[in-house]
Amino acid sequence: MAPARKRKIRLVVALSAAVLLAGALVYTSLLSSNKAVTPSDLLSAKAGASYQLTGKVVDGSVRNTSSGVDFRVRDREGTAAVPVTYSGAVPDPFREGREVIITVRKQGATFVGERDSLVTKCPSKFTEDATQRS
Amino acid sequence: MDIVALLVILAVLCAVVALVSAPLRGRAVDRVRAESDDEIAELEARKEAKYREIRDAELDMRTGKLSQEDHRALDRQLRAEAVEILKALDDARG
Amino acid sequence: MATVGRALLILALAVALYGVAASVYGAVRGRDEWVASGRRSVYAIAALVTGSFAILEIAFLRSDFSFATVASHSSTTTPTFYKGAAAWSSQEGSLLLWLWLLSLWSSLVLFATRRQLRRVAPYATAVLLGFAAFFAALLVFKETPFELLAVVPAEGAGLNPLLRHPSMMIHPPMLYSGYTLFTIPFAFAIGALIARQVGAADWIRATRRFALGAWLFLGIGILLGARWSYAELGWGGYWAWDPVENASLLPWLTGTAFIHSIMIQEKRGMLKIWNVSLVLATGTLAILGTFLVRSGILDSIHAFGASTLGVPFVILIGVLIASSIGLVVLRRNELRSENRLDSLLSREAIFLLNNLVLVAMAFVVFWGTFWPLIAEALTGTRRALGPPWFDTYTVPLAIVLVLLSGIGPVIAWRRATVSNARRNFLLPALAAIAVGALLAVFGAATRPLALAMFVCGAFVVASVGQEFWRGVGVRRAMTGENALVALRSLVARNRRRYGGYLVHVGMALLFVGVAASTAFNDARDVRLAPGQSVRSGDYTFTYERATSHISTRGGDLEKISFGAVVDVSRDGRHVTTMRPERGYYPSRDVAGLGPVGRFFEGEATSEIGLDAGLRRDIWTAMTPDIRRLLPTIEEGDRVFSAAAGRLEPELEGQALGMALKGIVDKYLADRPEATFRVISSPLVTWIWIGSIVVFLGGLIALWPGPDAARRRVTARYAARVAEDLGRA
Structure with a gap:
């Protein structure tokens, strides 16, 4: 085979592999990603679908249960809130008033958190609580 | 405190200006190599890379990654390339 | 003191801006004194930022709560060691750390190359000073660490107890050293493109060690973060595909690709476009990593509540990407390959394959990390991808990568014959298959991907072991040394090669640990x-x-x-x-x-x-x-x-x-x-053992070869003798 032709074949193979990978990426990411939502978006949520919920833990709403915690998540700014039940240990920074991200699935009236999906935003990086600046 | 701070800042400013402007005042210019030296440096870099390639090929042969015949052919080719670089080096050095 | 600290930063910004102008003017007009002045600007910035960083550190160590950042990130009850490290737990403190490390590393590389790279270095200086100016401007105008409180509190808020872990304290300086070191090859690549020197070997030789150092530091930083997560967080995992973790992984992946493929350019003058694109991408990704952590644009555990840094960073990254692409296109003629791939059965071909896998991996991680933003642009709603999605792609790619890292060392440069390859692969392949069969009998067959990783890991260990064995054998045959001495001199004489092999073994151990602890926990x-x-x-x-x-x-x-x-x-x-x-x-x-x-x-x-x-x-x-x-x-x-x-x-x-x-x-x-x-x-322990092996291998590869240094000195003397004789 002529070297130029060989190179062309290699190029075509490499390019089609890249195109295949890109196609698979787009397809699977559309298929398996969860809609990122805030609590107010969830008021009209469908049962069974899963969502990535971002919001703040409502003050006074955290209750320990036999397998984990129940709490309510509200909009960052606003009062719309949804109940969440999560089994397993909560991350260390988890606290009322903190911002959390959790993957949930609607079951009945509450939203059940997926195992290990609860993330509390790292408080070290929050400057909101800091001492009042001059 | 404020006056001290001001003095410190002024002193630092003077030091920085002195440091940065020294070459412009004709002092302490690090001797940068001339254009031809740059070419020599480039050739030196190539020569070293080529030598390393020759040594690597020999180690590859000794550790059984290259057959004797392959190594002979490769070595001849590499040495020829090295000679080219050495010639160019001699030319550049004048 | 705060006034002085702030003034030092303003001065640093002014000097950086002046330095950019002086370097470019000097380069364009060929005026060495302006170039030298530009280089001295970098030294001056290093001194100024060191001073300002010292002022901040002293404030932290003395618990001077008149500094807003000290009051909100430290306290008198914080242990002294953590007081010193609390400085970089804040947004403004970590930006200052970034600038400080950048100025130190830049000074080091420019000092090392002060008599070389006449055409490339001035532009590289300008690029490095541009980065310094950017970060200094952020520190002066947006996030100053020297803000004072009108009312000085009696006690500070304290360092977040979660961060009181030794590895968390070394993690940021390591990570930032990695990021800032990657800007050095970036700057020199830009310089080489502008000066039409990109095909040359000497800028690569001058920055190779910095690229390797960046790779090593960034890798250590990532691993310390993983170790912290495992040992300190009540979660029990070490990696979660969090956007910020991904952000640090991206430049590391492209950097890994680069330090392999650059060898092909050094040896064969091939792949110039590819290499220069990799360096530029790696530098840009390093800045992007900083940006992701610092901007809060993606929902992440590390994200800041509210940050004002988004816009400047987006502009900087836009400029980096546009100028990189523009320069590569403009200089495409100089980037033509000097040679062709001799054979698909050669180390070059394996490196090329490893590059494709690494870049594909980087692309997958990039895509997954930015998918929330991509999806928002495409569909109008933000969507997020979880760890399983990442695993689907990265696990098979990682298996291929480990396999390649075992093949690379036992295959020759340029061309390998089938019979030689068969001889070299026989033992490692048999060992790998034996290990695989044994593990399958003991129940590992339930997790085929993990089993595949174990087999590939065994293959790497066996093939590298065989390499060392044969190398020692050759050395003994040549010199009659005993095995240990032979091993030492073999490694000392081929640091890059055997250091690199050791890194491969370390990575294989690490991946085996990852596979076992995820599949069978x-x-x-x-x-x-x-x-x-x-x-x-x-x-x-x-x-x-x-x-x-x-x-x-x-x-x-x-x-x-x-x-x-x-x-x-x-x-x-x-x-x-x-x-x-x-x-x-x-x-x-x-x-x-x-x-x-x-x-x-x-x-x-x-x-x-x-x-x-x-x-x-x-x-x-x-x-x-x-x-x-x-x-x-x-x-x-x-x-x-x-x-x-x-x-x-x-x-x-x-x-x-x-x-x-x-x-x-x-x-x-x-x-x-x-x-x-x-x-x-x-x-799990093998993850940490593997990383220590990687670290040792990296050090060996980085260590300046005494023989090389001596050779250079001898060569210089020889040249002088020749010169003197010629004059006489």
Whole structure:
């Protein structure tokens, strides 16, 4: 085979592999990603679908249960809130008033958190609580 | 405190200006190599890379990654390339 | 002092801007004195930023709460070691650390190349100064670490207890050293493109060590972060595909590709476009990594509440991408390859394949990380991808990568013959298959991907082992040295080669650890009463009894801990006793909290119980149920609020201490239930062992070869002799 032709074949193979990978990426990411939502978006949520919920833990709403915690998540700014039940240990920074991200699935009236999906935003990086600046 | 701070800042400013402007005042210019030296440096870099390639090929042969015949052919080719670089080096050095 | 610190930063910004102009002017006009002045600007910035960083550090060490950043990130009760490190736990402090490291590394590379790279270095200086100017401007105009408080608080908010872990303190400087070091090859590549020197070998030689150092530091930084997550967070994992983790992984992946493919350019003058694109992409990704952490654009555990840094960073990244692409297109003629690939069965071809895999991996990670933004642009709604999506792609790619890292070392440059290849692959392949068969018999076949990783890992260890064995054999045959001496001199004479091989072994061990601990770990979340137990893997965890204690530091209460004594046994035999705890740090923010309640409203951290071993790790974390204490705490709040102001402060302190002691004792008396997470996970330790091997290998490859240095000196003397003789 002529070297130029060989190179062309290699190029075509490499390019089609890249195109295949890109196609698979787009397809699977559309298929398996969860809609990122805030609590107010969830008021009209469908049962069974899963969502990535971002919001703040409502003050006074955290209750320990036999397998984990129940709490309510509200909009960052606003009062719309949804109940969440999560089994397993909560991350260390988890606290009322903190911002959390959790993957949930609607079951009945509450939203059940997926195992290990609860993330509390790292408080070290929050400057909101800091001492009042001059 | 404020006056001290001001003095410190002024002193630092003077030091920085002195440091940065020294070459412009004709002092302490690090001797940068001339254009031809740059070419020599480039050739030196190539020569070293080529030598390393020759040594690597020999180690590859000794550790059984290259057959004797392959190594002979490769070595001849590499040495020829090295000679080219050495010639160019001699030319550049004048 | 704050005024001085701030003034130093403003000066640094001014000098950086001047330096950019001086360097470019000097380069364009060929005026060496301006170029030298530009280079000295970098040294000056290093000095200025060192001064300003020292002022900040002193403020932290002296607990000078007139500094806003000290008041919100440190306290008098913070241990001294962490006081010093608290400086970079804040946004402004970490930007200053970035600038400081950038100025130091830039000074180092420019000093090392001060007599070389006449055409490339001035532009590289300008690029590095441009970065310095950008970060200095952020520190001067957006996030200053030298903001003062009008009212100086008596006590600071303290360093977040979660960050009080040695690896968390070394993690940021390592990561930032990696990021800033990657800007150096970036700057020199830009310089080489502008100066039409991109095909040359000497700028690559001058920056190779910096690229390797960047790769090593960034890798250590990533691993320290993983180690922190495993040992400090009550979660038990080390990697979660969090956007910020991904951001640090991206430049590391492209950097890994670069340090391999650049060898092909050095040896063969091939792949110039590819290499220069990789360097530019790596530098840009390093800046992007900083940006992701610092901007809060993606929802992440590290994201800042509100950040003002988004826009400047987006502009900077836009400029970097546009100028990189523009320059590569403009200089495409100089980037033509000098040679062709001789054979698909050669080390070059394997490197090329490894590059494609690494770049594909980087692309996957990039896509997944930015998918929320891409999806928002495409569909109007933000969507997020979870770890399983990442695993789908990265696991097979990682397996291929490990396999390639075993093939590379035993295949020759340029061309390998089939018969030679067969001879070289026979033993490692047999070893790998034997290991695979053995593991399959013992039940690893249930997880085919993990099994594939074990087989590939065994292949790498065997093939690199064979390489060392043969190398030592050759050396012994040549010199008659004994095996150990032969090994030492073999490595010393071929540092890059054997250091690199060691890195491959380390990575293989690391990936085997990752595969084993993800595929075969057994994690349980349970709520237990004292006396109850749970099984995880082969181990039985029994919650024996509750513990509680109050820790003080310097007369102040530091934290209140509730914990558990957990007995771990296997087949009825005692294995170990673990004491996981959860510590409650008092809230500094007293407004709205009860005098007793505030001790339970602050940060809480887990002290995990860990029994690490070569074969398996046993890990536990516990969360106490302090609900039962709430009535007591509320009662205490009522009593102390009513008594407020009527007691002597000293008496009040004593009474408070007794009340807390009472609460702590009550917790024990209650025989409380607690929530546990127990994990038994095989081979986790090999992740850390593998990283140490990688680190050692990296050091060997980086270490300046004494013979090379000596050769250069000898060559210089020889040249001088020749010159002198010619003159005579």
